[in-house]
Amino acid sequence: MNIQWFPGHMAKTRRILAENLKMVDVVIELLDARIPVSSKNPEIDSIVRNKPKIVVLNKADLADEKVSNEWSRWYNSQGYATIFIDSLKGTGIKQLKDKMRDIMKDKFERDKQKGRIFRPIRTMIVGIPNVGKSSLINKIAGKKSAVTGDKPGVTRNKQWINVNSEIQLLDTPGILWPKFEDETVGINLAITGAIKDDIIDTVELTSILLERLSQAYPEKIKERYKIESLQDKKGYELLEEAGKRRGCIISGGEVDFTRISAIILDELRGGKIGRITLERPGDVVLAKGDEKHDHKAD
Template sequence: MNIQWYPGHMAKTRKILNDNMKLVDVVIELLDARIPISSKNPDFDDIFKNKPKIIVLNKSDLADEKVCNSWSKWYNSKGYANIFIDSIKGKNINQLKGQMQNLMKDKIERDKLKGRISRPIKTMIVGIPNVGKSSLINKIAGKASAVTGDRPGVTRGKQWINVNDQIQLLDTPGILWPKFEDIEVGLNLAITGAIKDDILDTVELASTLFEKLVRLYPKNLMERYKLTSIEGKTGLELLEIAGKNRGCIISGGEIDMSRISAIVLDELRGGKIGKITLEKPEDSGNGGNG
């Protein structure tokens, strides 16, 4: 299952990013804490080059805390400023504001010497679709300033938002990249909801998710879908059993595979299967996609 999705507005977004780089002091690169490797757009490092950057991993409430700690240690070992947040509940948002001001401390001091005392820190928030950029902005700003939604591709244009006298935020649309070189990256993005379900084979996707859970979180999988045995069974076979156990039956006693697949993906994205992280630092050749 080779997934590719690059709507036309994403090419425009790349232009927005390039055009606004000179205006920006700090970049917040927002990743999904469940898939830190797959949710990192490889083009961003080239676009942002030497800009001060904070790696912010959202949806940490849905991720495995132990694995989040491993990622934090990895980022720290590479010298990357990083913070795990929950943009819905506001976890660690104040800490993030502090990090932004800390990164800009020297520049603020230089501005003061030039008589520019109250210039706000201009921050650009970037990330893949549906990673929670607008929710994060609303939490930082303390009001519903950005359009939010639970589907990818809600924000379509750039918008500057004044948080206070100290911080200005630039919200940008979610952006993927033209070609996923690694099939696993496309699958992980699709499983977690960064790619629209209506262009996907959801049965194959849910089967793939089950295979990942057999390897990573077998207990969660068995408990959630009342599976007595997972040994030697394919993801598709386990999905069929889960469908039967959940009563997803159509006429003739057949399993409604589309329905159980939609349920499984929805439950993974909503944290109902448990706190799940699909990637660890050691899963990538360079220990992460930094």
């Protein structure tokens, strides 16, 4: 399944990030806890370079807790500063604020000794579309400061938000990259909603999803879609059976594959199938030049 998407405003976003980086103390890279590999834009590290960075994994409430613990151990072994959050409920927000203060503590202490006036920590939040940047900002700020939406590309322009006397946040539009080197990356992004449904074949996408879930989470699939046996069934067959069980039938008794695909994708994204993670630490391959990020500000 070939998925490619690089609209014009993505190139503009890359320029926005690069141009505003010099004003920023700490970068928050927001990933999707269900797909930590696929939701990591490989261009971010080359843009951010040596700026202190915190890797924040959002939608942790939708991810498999056991696998998230595996990811936590993996990130620690790599020296990453990481925090798992739920930006809608606010879980992990206090921990994130504390981490920002910790990273900047030494720098502000040096500034104080030099007689420099205290200023807020300037933070840039970066990530792919629909990963929850605006929801995170609203939770950190404790108010509705940023435009949010459940469709990719809602945040179009940069905007500074004053959280309090300690923290300023720079929200930026979501940024994807020009080409997915690994087909699985594009598929994972499409499954979780980072790529708009109207530019992909949702039937093929959902067939792939069901086949993968039948291997990784068989009991969840059987329970949710009342499929008695998954043995030797391909994704398309599973999709057809789920469609029959849910009554997605058109004239002639045929399954409405478009309708059942939309239902399954919606239920996966809403956590109704259960807590699911599509990638494990064993899937990760660090990009050449990727650096560890648990360091203090210069």
